[in-house]
Amino acid sequence: MEMLSREIQRGFLFLPRYLLAAILILCLTGCQSINHLREAQDSFNSAAAMENRIRLEPLAGASGLESKLKEPADQVLADFNSVRSGYASTLLSLGKLSGKDERALKADRLWGVVLTLKSMAQWRLKDYDAALRTAEESGLQAADQLYPRDAALLAALPGLIKIDLAYDKIAAMQPGHTEANRLLLDKEIRPRLVGLTVSDDKNAVYILRQARIKAGANHPINVYLIQSQLAAYRNYQVAYQNIYEKSPGNDDFAKKEAQYNLGDLETLFNNLKFGQAGKTVIDSWKNAYTIMPEPRPTP
Amino acid sequence: MVTDSTALILFVIRSAAKLSQQIRLAYVDDTRRRDLILPLPNFFSSTNVIDAVDYFTYEDFGLRFVTGYEWKGRKYPPDLRLKELLDQQQAGTLDAQGEAELVDLHTKYRNVACAEDGGLSWQADGGGKADPEQIYALLSIQQWQRGTDPTPSTLHRISGTIIEIGIDYALTSPDLFDRNSKKGKAVAGFLSGLDTTIDFKEGDLSEIPGRLFVAMLETTADNSALLSGDPKIQDFVNVTTRSISKDIAAWLDRIDADPDLAADEKSEARLCAKDWAEMVFRGMLSSGGRLVLTNPARFMGVKDPAGQVLIASVGTSMLDFILEDSRGVRNVVSAEGLETILQAALKTTGEHPEILAWTGNEGVTKLLTGLASELARTENLLTFGIFPEIARMVLENTGKNLDLFWPDLKKEPESHLFVVAARTTLEILSSPAEAGMQWQPGFGREDILSVTQCVLDELVSNPGWLVNEAGQLSGTLEEVLSATLGVLRGRADRRLSPGLAADILRAILKAMVLRKDFISEVDGRPIISAIVDAVVAGIFNDERDAAVAWQLAGDRTLKGIIDVSLRQMAKHGLDKATIEKLSSVMNDQIALIEAGNLFDLDKFAAALSNKLSV
Numbered sequence: 001m002e003m004l005s006r007e008i009q010r011g012f013l014f015l016p017r018y019l020l021a022a023i024l025i026l027c028l029t030g031c032q033s034i035n036h037l038r039e040a041q042d043s044f045n046s047a048a049a050m051e052n053r054i055r056l057e058p059l060a061g062a063s064g065l066e067s068k069l070k071e072p073a074d075q076v077l078a079d080f081n082s083v084r085s086g087y088a089s090t091l092l093s094l095g096k097l098s099g100k101d102e103r104a105l106k107a108d109r110l111w112g113v114v115l116t117l118k119s120m121a122q123w124r125l126k127d128y129d130a131a132l133r134t135a136e137e138s139g140l141q142a143a144d145q146l147y148p149r150d151a152a153l154l155a156a157l158p159g160l161i162k163i164d165l166a167y168d169k170i171a172a173m174q175p176g177h178t179e180a181n182r183l184l185l186d187k188e189i190r191p192r193l194v195g196l197t198v199s200d201d202k203n204a205v206y207i208l209r210q211a212r213i214k215a216g217a218n219h220p221i222n223v224y225l226i227q228s229q230l231a232a233y234r235n236y237q238v239a240y241q242n243i244y245e246k247s248p249g250n251d252d253f254a255k256k257e258a259q260y261n262l263g264d265l266e267t268l269f270n271n272l273k274f275g276q277a278g279k280t281v282i283d284s285w286k287n288a289y290t291i292m293p294e295p296r297p298t299p
Numbered sequence: 300m301v302t303d304s305t306a307l308i309l310f311v312i313r314s315a316a317k318l319s320q321q322i323r324l325a326y327v328d329d330t331r332r333r334d335l336i337l338p339l340p341n342f343f344s345s346t347n348v349i350d351a352v353d354y355f356t357y358e359d360f361g362l363r364f365v366t367g368y369e370w371k372g373r374k375y376p377p378d379l380r381l382k383e384l385l386d387q388q389q390a391g392t393l394d395a396q397g398e399a400e401l402v403d404l405h406t407k408y409r410n411v412a413c414a415e416d417g418g419l420s421w422q423a424d425g426g427g428k429a430d431p432e433q434i435y436a437l438l439s440i441q442q443w444q445r446g447t448d449p450t451p452s453t454l455h456r457i458s459g460t461i462i463e464i465g466i467d468y469a470l471t472s473p474d475l476f477d478r479n480s481k482k483g484k485a486v487a488g489f490l491s492g493l494d495t496t497i498d499f500k501e502g503d504l505s506e507i508p509g510r511l512f513v514a515m516l517e518t519t520a521d522n523s524a525l526l527s528g529d530p531k532i533q534d535f536v537n538v539t540t541r542s543i544s545k546d547i548a549a550w551l552d553r554i555d556a557d558p559d560l561a562a563d564e565k566s567e568a569r570l571c572a573k574d575w576a577e578m579v580f581r582g583m584l585s586s587g588g589r590l591v592l593t594n595p596a597r598f599m600g601v602k603d604p605a606g607q608v609l610i611a612s613v614g615t616s617m618l619d620f621i622l623e624d625s626r627g628v629r630n631v632v633s634a635e636g637l638e639t640i641l642q643a644a645l646k647t648t649g650e651h652p653e654i655l656a657w658t659g660n661e662g663v664t665k666l667l668t669g670l671a672s673e674l675a676r677t678e679n680l681l682t683f684g685i686f687p688e689i690a691r692m693v694l695e696n697t698g699k700n701l702d703l704f705w706p707d708l709k710k711e712p713e714s715h716l717f718v719v720a721a722r723t724t725l726e727i728l729s730s731p732a733e734a735g736m737q738w739q740p741g742f743g744r745e746d747i748l749s750v751t752q753c754v755l756d757e758l759v760s761n762p763g764w765l766v767n768e769a770g771q772l773s774g775t776l777e778e779v780l781s782a783t784l785g786v787l788r789g790r791a792d793r794r795l796s797p798g799l800a801a802d803i804l805r806a807i808l809k810a811m812v813l814r815k816d817f818i819s820e821v822d823g824r825p826i827i828s829a830i831v832d833a834v835v836a837g838i839f840n841d842e843r844d845a846a847v848a849w850q851l852a853g854d855r856t857l858k859g860i861i862d863v864s865l866r867q868m869a870k871h872g873l874d875k876a877t878i879e880k881l882s883s884v885m886n887d888q889i890a891l892i893e894a895g896n897l898f899d900l901d902k903f904a905a906a907l908s909n910k911l912s913v
Contacts, residue, residue, distance in 0.1 A: 031323065034330050041333055045439075048338040052435050055338075058345040060434050061410045108327045117335075124338055147331065149442045163340035170343070219444045223437050224337045231342035238343040247353050277433040283416060284434060287409040288346050290353040290360055 033101035037110060040093035040117055047086025050079055059284045090121040112138055112145035116153055128161045152215035156225055159207030162192040163232045170235055175242040185239050193236045194254035204232040205257060218271050226265045230285055233258035237289060262286065262293035310471055314464045321460045321500055325453040332442045348398045351405035352388055364408045370415060446563050451501050459500030466494050489518040505566035509551050509573035516544035532588065535610065539583050542611035546618050547576040575621045582638040583614045586645055612655050613644050616663040636687030643694035650698045666715060673722035688748050692755050693717040699759045717755055719772045724754045727780045738791040746801035753805040761812040775818055782828035783807050790835045794852045802858045803831065806865065813869035826873045833882045834860055837889045844893040851898060863904045871911040880910045
């Protein structure tokens with residue numbers, strides 16, 4: 001055993017230093033395409049973090065400033081240009097990928113990651129058609145390289161776009177109980193966000209539910225998807241308030257669905273053991289928009 | 300030492316290439332699994348005056364801040380300014396400044412509510428708010444749910460690669476150990492086995508123990524001379540380890556290929572398979588070794604149609620039975636229990652190799668599976684931990700009359716008289732007493748085993764009263780046991796121990812062979828049960844003097860009375876009249892005890908004989 005140990009030591013001490021360098025060179029070769037992808041991921045994460053921070057501060061209970069504002073949030077965001085720059089930078093990094101890089105990334109089974117990131121950045125930059133085309137392309141070119149989170153995101157994308165489209169319509173509304181507003185709510189806003197009937201399958205809440213099913217009940221992506229469903233309900237709630245000067249009643253199935261979704265979120269946080277952080281999120285949604293989390297009835 | 304520097308340089312280059320490839324793959328995996336911060340879609344996150352009014356309207360939300368409330372023993376008065384604003388809003392007189400103030404109060408009290416629920420550290424000046432970082436952090440989403448990432452971690456890749464480089468170095472270095480020596484060959488063989496069967500850098504970590512075990516078994520098989528100088532033992536080690544290693548390798552492959560198992564279920568199944576294979580291997584070495592030494596021709600000479608020796612077939616049968624585990628047997632069989640079954644299986648198949656030969660080596664597995672299935676039909680029976688002992692009894696007694704007890708060996712090895720008899724007995728003994736019965740206790744493990752052993756012994760020694768003309772178990776066993784137990788439950792009380800009750804049942808079973816008429820019925824039950832009833836009825840009667848139970852309810856005395864009664868009754872006619880005579884004699888004995896006399900078993904026997912002779 002002692003002889004063995006000596007032999008092993010001698011063997012490795014023989015390793016020339018330049019061969020160690022060779023290991024590093026070999027590692028780095030062929031990583032250029034991956035580095036572009038990682039740059040794009042970093043840009044996207046920075047932009048998304050900033051955007052979430054700005055958007056969610058009122059939900060977290062910011063005092064004073066927000067309460068004075070009547071305009072939609074994004075119009076008063078001083079940092080919004082930085083956010084847009086971040087997403088644009090994501091697309092720039094992904095645009096640097098050559099044909100050779102594309103082949104390398106496909107061989108490394110990372111092409112699905114690329115396309116998902118690209119479609120999300122296009123969505124945030126309001127290039128909805130491009131985002132949907134990229135999502136479709138990922139299904140054709142990288143179906144076997146779409147992993148659980150990315151696959152759920154691409155499935156959710158049409159719903160996320162609908163929420164943004166409805167948001168723009170609501171932001172442009174002049175509050176008041178008018179025929180025009182009622183038509184807008186019934187024809188454009190409600191169908192996009194929560195649906196006109198329980199069986200409606202074209203609205204954002206339904207599309208996001210299908211994405212949740214795709215991901216599986218306990219995948220962390222559900223934290224995002226459920227809050228997006230709540231965002232859809234919130235937009236509907238504001239549109240309703242603009243017209244009727246009150247919130248949807250307890251007999252409104254959209255409100256009921258929002259309560260079930262918040263209940264699902266609470267269950268998810270318990271299953272994933274998110275502790276106090278999860279409770280804070282639930283309480284924030286609950287108390288800000290008066291949505292009581294309720295357990296979803298079992299079929 | 301690798302003296303050829305060219306060979307060393309080539310080895311180093313190969314190793315460097317291997318390591319760099321794995322580092323790159325780790326980089327790729329990390330990129331794929333990187334967390335992504337997901338931006339929520341556009342929505343109206345700021346609250347408005349309607350949201351504020353909603354919040355302060357409902358009891359489940361903020362109404363308490365309007366009306367005042369008590370929390371943790373402290374009273375909080377109503378917020379009068381809040382109420383004033385809400386009244387103005389309802390009256391339609393609230394101006395823009397009032398609206399802004401109302402929205403601010405909504406924000407303030409949301410934070411108070413959060414603090415009261417333990418959500419944040421509340422600041423006395425009322426300016427505190429929830430920690431937004433907690434909310435933002437939850438939107439950083441990973442690619443896979445925890446525990447489902449199919450790619451190896453960076454540490455796994457790198458350390459696995461280093462291990463493989465070490466194995467390569469050991470295999471290519473001629474001076475590391477003497478390959479001409481037996482030990483050197485064994486080490487080289489083991490390392491070679493590792494090199495070809497285990498992927499340390501990318502294989503699932505849970506695969507490694509099982510594959511290491513297989514490699515160890517294969518090495519042992521090829522180098523059995525290292526373990527013993529006795530050729531019989533060498534052969535035995537060789538065949539046993541070879542058969543188990545093949546079997547466990549096949550199980551590991553089967554687990555890998557199972558589409559219905561999730562990744563974490565596969566990991567658990569692999570580790571479980573390896574643990575059980577190790578236990579079977581140890582059991583085979585300790586049990587089989589002794590048998591091989593006593594009768595090598597039987598255990599090593601007899602081969603199945605595939606050429607595998609008998610002893611190896613028993614080991615793989617046992618392993619297959621445990622790993623199939625459709626009845627949760629793994630939960631109730633320990634290493635000791637496994638060895639008990641192994642020994643019995645080896646002994647029986649040694650005497651009757653056709654059990655394996657005629658059933659394609661599946662006879663033992665099917666018998667044990669059938670037994671486990673039968674026991675599992677009775678609720679909680681397997682938890683008694685009796686399966687190994689019952690299996691041993693069934694296996695050992697099977698060989699005593701294979702044609703009778705296992706007639707359909709070739710077609711239905713699981714339809715076995717002992718299995719049916721064991722189940723019948725166990726079902727009756729393990730059933731709880733009905734409500735209202737005087738005697739409630741349940742039988743313990745040892746009592747159940749002793750009665751079952753007695754049933755199986757009777758099947759072997761006196762099958763006449765248990766087996767019908769079709770060669771199947773008759774209903775007699777169930778009738779006799781149920782009726783007798785029913786008598787004990789109805790008549791006895793806590794002075795009857797479960798052990799004594801088991802003794803009485805065994806006495807009944809052994810007595811059945813004395814007279815066929817014991818099974819005849821009187822008053823709707825077998826006569827033998829009526830005899831027991833006649834004996835115990837007076838003993839456990841609360842209206843009698845306590846001295847009666849004191850003298851007669853003892854273990855030895857009561858059992859003695861039962862034995863004597865059964866023997867005496869067997870010599871005379873068995874009908875209602877003779878039972879009444881027995882009752883009469885018992886009453887006389889009881890009267891004597893109540894008069895202050897001591898009970899004498901011989902005198903009782905004589906009195907009973909005289910009475911029955913009349």
